[in-house]
Amino acid sequence: MSFLNITHLEKSFGANRVVKDFSLAVEKGEFISLLGPSGCGKTTVLRMVAGFEQPSSGDITIGGTSVVGKRPNQRNIGMVFQAYALFPNLTVAGNVGFGLRIKGTPKAEIDARVAEMLALIGLPDLGARYPFQLSGGQQQRVALARALAPKPEVLLLDEPLSALDAKVRVSLRNEIRAIQRELGITTIFVTHDQEEALSISDRIVVMNGGIADQVGTPFEIYNRPATRFAANFVGQLNVFRADAAGQIGGVQVGQGDFAARPEALRLGRIEGAEIVMPATVAEVHFLGSVIRLTAEVAGNRVSLDTFNRADMPPPAIGAPIELSLALRDLIPLAG
Amino acid sequence: MSIWARIAGWAALIFGLLYFFVPLAGLTEFSLKAERGVYGFKAYRDVLGDPQFQATFGFSVIMALVTIVIGVLIVVPTAFWVRLKMPWARPYVEFITLMPLVIPAIVIVFGYIRLYNTSSWLPLTGSIMGTNLLLAMGYTVLALPYMYRAVDTGLRTIDVATLTEAAQSLGAGWVTILGRVILPNVIPAVLSGAFLTFAIVIGEFTLAALLDRPAFGPYLQRIGANKAYAPFALSVIAFGITWACMGLIQLVTRFSRHTKAAQ
Numbered sequence: 001m002s003f004l005n006i007t008h009l010e011k012s013f014g015a016n017r018v019v020k021d022f023s024l025a026v027e028k029g030e031f032i033s034l035l036g037p038s039g040c041g042k043t044t045v046l047r048m049v050a051g052f053e054q055p056s057s058g059d060i061t062i063g064g065t066s067v068v069g070k071r072p073n074q075r076n077i078g079m080v081f082q083a084y085a086l087f088p089n090l091t092v093a094g095n096v097g098f099g100l101r102i103k104g105t106p107k108a109e110i111d112a113r114v115a116e117m118l119a120l121i122g123l124p125d126l127g128a129r130y131p132f133q134l135s136g137g138q139q140q141r142v143a144l145a146r147a148l149a150p151k152p153e154v155l156l157l158d159e160p161l162s163a164l165d166a167k168v169r170v171s172l173r174n175e176i177r178a179i180q181r182e183l184g185i186t187t188i189f190v191t192h193d194q195e196e197a198l199s200i201s202d203r204i205v206v207m208n209g210g211i212a213d214q215v216g217t218p219f220e221i222y223n224r225p226a227t228r229f230a231a232n233f234v235g236q237l238n239v240f241r242a243d244a245a246g247q248i249g250g251v252q253v254g255q256g257d258f259a260a261r262p263e264a265l266r267l268g269r270i271e272g273a274e275i276v277m278p279a280t281v282a283e284v285h286f287l288g289s290v291i292r293l294t295a296e297v298a299g300n301r302v303s304l305d306t307f308n309r310a311d312m313p314p315p316a317i318g319a320p321i322e323l324s325l326a327l328r329d330l331i332p333l334a335g
Numbered sequence: 336m337s338i339w340a341r342i343a344g345w346a347a348l349i350f351g352l353l354y355f356f357v358p359l360a361g362l363t364e365f366s367l368k369a370e371r372g373v374y375g376f377k378a379y380r381d382v383l384g385d386p387q388f389q390a391t392f393g394f395s396v397i398m399a400l401v402t403i404v405i406g407v408l409i410v411v412p413t414a415f416w417v418r419l420k421m422p423w424a425r426p427y428v429e430f431i432t433l434m435p436l437v438i439p440a441i442v443i444v445f446g447y448i449r450l451y452n453t454s455s456w457l458p459l460t461g462s463i464m465g466t467n468l469l470l471a472m473g474y475t476v477l478a479l480p481y482m483y484r485a486v487d488t489g490l491r492t493i494d495v496a497t498l499t500e501a502a503q504s505l506g507a508g509w510v511t512i513l514g515r516v517i518l519p520n521v522i523p524a525v526l527s528g529a530f531l532t533f534a535i536v537i538g539e540f541t542l543a544a545l546l547d548r549p550a551f552g553p554y555l556q557r558i559g560a561n562k563a564y565a566p567f568a569l570s571v572i573a574f575g576i577t578w579a580c581m582g583l584i585q586l587v588t589r590f591s592r593h594t595k596a597a598q
Contacts, residue, residue: 052500072503083494085501089519098515099505143501150505 001064003028003186004049004154009058011044011210018044020210022058029184031177033197036207037233042190045207046156049188051075062153073102078147078185082159084139086131092118092142093127099150117145120179137168144176148183155180157189161196173200194234198222206230222261228333231259238265238302239333249275249325257333262292264329265304267315273324281319295323359574366567378568387554388569395543395551398467399536402474403529406482409475411525414486415517418495432483435476440541443473448545466546473542478535482528489524490517526587530580537576 002025011019019041026032034042047053049060051072060067067075078099086095096117097110105113118124121141131139140160147155157176161169177200180187191197197204198218206213206221206229214226225231237259240248246255251274269276282301283294290305291314304323306314315321369377382388417428435443447469451459459465495517502512518525543550555573559566 050500050504052503072500073506073508076506077504079501079504081497081501083497085494085497087498087501087516087520088493089516089522098502098507102506102511146501146505156504 002026003030003063004188005059005061006045006049007059007061009045009048009060010056011041011048011053012056018210019048019055022210022212024205024212024215026186026188028186031180031187031189031200031202033189033191033201033204034207035191035194035197035204035234036213037192040207041210042192042205042207043158046158046188046190049154050077050079050156076150076152077154077156078150078152079156079158080140080143080147080160082162084131084136084143084163086139086143086146088131090130091127092123092129092131092134095131095142096127096145096149098146103150113149117149120148120182121145121175135168136164137172140164140172141175144179148179148185153186155185155187157187159190159192161191161193169196176200198234204234206233208233223331225259225331226334228257231331231333236262236303238262238304240300240302240330248330249277251275251327253327253330254332259331259333260302260325260329261331262303262305264325265302266324267293267304267306267321268324269322270324270326273326275325275327275330277323277325279321279323281315281317281321284314284317286314295321297323362567363571366564366571369564369568378564379572382558382565382568382572385565391549391551391554392537394549395537395539398471398474398548398550399533401471402478402536403532405471405475406478406528406532407525410479410482410486410528411518411521412513414483414490415495415513418487418490419499429483429487432479436480440473440477440539441545443476444542444545447473460546466548470542470546470548470550473546474532474536474539477539477542478528478532481531481535485524485528485531486521489521489527492524493517493520523587527584530584534577534580538573 004024004026006022006024006026009019009022010017018039022041022045024032034045036042044053048055049067051067051070051074055068058068062075062077087098090098093114096114100110100113114127115124118127121144123138123141123145126134126138126142131142134142140163143160160176161173164172173196176189189197189201198221201218203215203217204221205215206225206227208227208229214221214230216224216226221230221234225234231237238261240258240260242248242253242255242258246252248258266273277297279295279297279302281293282296285292285294286308289308291308293304293306293314295302295304302323366378367374367376369375369381413428417425448460449455451457451465451469453461459469498516498520499512502516507516537551538555539550540552540556544553544556555566555569558569
């Protein structure tokens with residue numbers, strides 16, 4: 001049995017069903033991301049695990065014990081919020097030690113744990129500062145330390161990086177993952193940022209309209225999306241519709257729509273690629289190590305990524321080219 | 336801005352200042368003329384040395400402190416709960432807290448006397464302690480508009496919902512959340528409300544007089560009717576207390592440690 005089990009969870013606000021028959025099993029120490037657009041129900045699921053919302057039906061168990069009906073302060077969870085939510089009247093050390101003081105931990109133990117946590121987040125000398133004296137990234141690190149200090153069974157992260165600038169987001173997400181691995185704490189991370197979810201998760205739950213559209217590893221979600229929504233939401237996508245004979249580029253693929261990632265399309269005739277399509281270059285975007293081309297293929301616009309090579313300049317806009325695509329890279333779109 | 340507009344602005348300001356300060360200056364000047372032919376503090380010495388002044392002022396100070404405690408205990412949890420769980424009720428609560436500004440104190444006190452007289456089901460006016468309690472409750476009602484607004488404004492400056500959830504996730508119950516998270520973060524606002532309450536209670540006459548309690552307001556009225564210079568000295572003292580309260584509000588707000596609280 002998994003450590004954290006969410007079974008047939010439902011939540012309605014009046015007539016609005018925001019979470020529909022949501023089930024998920026999370027192993028101990030696993031890092032799971034709930035990924036989806038705004039309003040898909042991911043935060044509501046997280047808040048039900050935290051105890052801030054009560055499910056309309058369904059069950060949540062942590063370590064084999066149902067927590068439905070328990071108040072948030074009885075669940076032994078740690079939570080990090082998008083808005084940091086540090087207590088402005090307390091110092092950094094006061095914030096980190098807050099949960100331990102609530103538990104009645106002896107002062108010496110609190111001091112030791114606070115020092116340990118501040119060292120863990122790389123801010124060992126800032127214990128005496130107040131939250132308003134810290135940068136956004138530092139505040140979120142402190143919020144993480146505060147959530148971890150009482151040794152919770154589950155760590156919940158509600159878009160903790162959304163309020164930070166791009167550079168800090170990348171470094172902090174890597175730190176969060178490193179700390180999570182070090183402590184081996186079961187973690188649920190809510191985000192609408194696919195790159196974030198792909199880069200740090202053991203598994204991703206792609207959510208849409210209150211349901212779990214697909215659950216899988218980042219590799220599976222990206223390369224084998226189970227639904228049209230998952231394919232569209234995670235990563236860039238080119239969609240090809242098979243003709244009446246079930247062919248794309250003269251090769252039999254079957255009926256329906258198929259997708260290919262920009263990096264699956266190759267410039268020129270490539271050995272082993274079954275499909276070859278004539279195209280015209282429409283746009284060229286030089287991104288440094290990668291060049292992104294937009295090309296017209298039989299009235300359809302597609303994107304492809306190719307690595308930059310100093311000895312091979314990108315084709316000019318309007319130039320005729322050939323695009324190659326291997327059958328194994330075609331993703332059938334369902335749903 | 337034209338020169339005439341600037342002159343008109345200054346003229347309006349100077350007129351306003353004169354309108355406010357000239358009577359005050361006259362009041363102060365008169366209070367210093369208790370001794371014939373010289374300026375001095377005789378009226379102040381007489382007032383401050385009067386045992387009745389000390390007794391009534393002491394009584395009013397104690398009543399003000401009790402009122403502040405009752406006010407904080409009622410208003411802080413109410414404003415917190417309304418903001419957190421019942422935002423739809425906010426206009427109704429605000430309306431109720433404004434009622435004391437509309438209903439005169441004399442109506443409130445007659446209502447109290449009718450409800451809590453010695454032949455009622457709760458005869459609070461039958462004992463000194465009961466009457467004092469009634470007086471404190473009345474003061475709390477009179478101070479409600481100021482205390483509620485001050486606390487509500489303080490709550491607006493912090494993210495009440497997220498801070499509450501953060502505290503809950505760390506194991507805190509409601510009492511801990513209110514006592515250790517919410518109250519410390521609205522202390523400047525609570526102190527503002529407390530100083531306003533203090534100023535109101537010190538000068539209040541109607542409730543204290545009709546409930547026959549030895550408060551500072553009725554003493555002020557009695558002295559005013561019987562003595563020449565002392566009432567003016569008392570008025571200056573009362574002004575001083577009120578201004579000191581206002582100054583403290585400013586001071587507390589300015590030197591609040593976490594006015595730049597993280598949101």
